[in-house]
Amino acid sequence: MDQQTQLFPVLVCVLGIVGIVVWHLQGKARPMARLVVQIAFFASMTAVLAYSRLNPFRYDRVNLDGAQTLLVAAKTLWWVHLSWAVIGFIRLYLVLDGRPREARLIQDLVVAVVYLGVLLSILAFVFGVPIGGLLATSGVIAIILGLALQSTLGDVFSGIALTLGRPYVLGDWICLSDGTEGRVVSSNWRSTHLLTAAHNLVVLPNSVLAKVGLTNISEPDENHQIIVSVRVAPTRMPHMIVEVMHAVLDSCNAIVKEPPPTVGLMGIDASAITVELQFRVTSPAQRGPARNEIIDLVYRHCRANGLQLALPPESTLMQSAARSDLQHTVAPAQDLIDAIPIFSNLSQEERDTLAAAATPRSFAAGAEIVREGRSLQSLMMIKNGVVSLKSGDMEIARLAPGDFFGEDGLLAGMKERHDLHAVTRLTVYEVDQAALAPLLSKRPEIAEDLATHLAQREAIGTGSQLPGNQRERRKLDLLHAIRSIFRSQRENTNS
Incomplete structure (x- = not known):
């Protein structure tokens, strides 16, 4: 090889080494830039080899002189850059094509095939190794390894089958035929990890998962x-x-x-x-x-x-x-008051007094109870039926027997924040301020419970979670308003 011809392998080696350095400097966060660098340097190396009439697909007998060593290094670097360009294109294609995260199994499999093909090509075209005998020997080794790693290989190929079949993706909630269920949090060559409702991590070998029946609760939706x-x-x-x-x-x-x-x-x-x-x-x-x-x-x-x-x-x-x-299954006012938590600390005599002051009232199904912006003048406890709370055309919540409403206007002088409608035929018991005033004077804890209930009711439908200090401040404001109203009413009664 003359001196001019020796310059071409040197140039290919320089391009290969510089390409590796630039490729590493791009970083993993820039896959497109890496691919452009790989293709650019690979194309440059290919052009130099083609111009110098050096064929990387042909074996040239190797001597121990420096020129032949440079040629071997140049061909090896060309094959390495070829493999990196192909692998970079495959990885980028699978990402940009919207493939799921589980596609990394297929990526790893393709990458392994590419590296194996490049390794055999280097042995054949650079070093002249007869790969026919090598493949025969490797076949025997593969049989031995296959028998020794039968379970592991079963998991690997089952993982590939599950990835291609896509019965689930990461984030799906699945239920197995043996009762195991959980959300898929990761999947690799050997196993799939499920996070159960008990916050335990279940590791399932892919071969086991491929054999059992599973139900994907997340498809078509998680309903x-x-x-x-x-x-x-x-x-x-x-x-x-x-x-x-x-x-x-x-x-x-x-x-x-x-x-x-x-x-x-x-x-x-x-x-x-x-x-x-x-x-x-x-x-x-x-x-x-x-x-x-x-x-x-x-x-x-x-x-x-x-x-x-x-x-x-x-x-x-x-x-x-x-x-x-169970003979007292029908809920009169007395049983209804017993069932409401805010009255749980009242004595039996106080409950009897409150029950005697409660008057029944009925609403037909679909009837409007009160509009948003107006206020009720009595506390209404639901005996039976369903009440709907709406803000505009959107339903916020529903109330059932044992719930109560109307405390906004009765206790704190506030207007209703929602429209209230009877969903079914409704029966309620009404209690006015005159009946509640003596109880609030004797039982200040009732006012605190009502203020807490009002603060929670105000947050319905807002979709926001106030910090604890703001919730406590709002509760204190409502408690002050409740006490002010009943103090004024008591003073008017005494005068």
């Missing part, structure tokens, strides 16, 4: 159906029980209203009528709160409408004894 069975004593007609259960679902704030929840009669015998409440929640994480609210509302609506929950079939208690224990 999740729940079924709650209720056994009611057959003391009312079945259609009345269905209406009460519909009221339960209508008054629940934690479930999805579209598609509408349903109630089904599942069976009847001498001891019980069994009904199923079928409803949906926005995500699996809402199953617990929604079920808790439904159970609470079943109790409240059954108590308000005179329904009696049936004893379990295996119970040995006598039905007559059960009926005697």
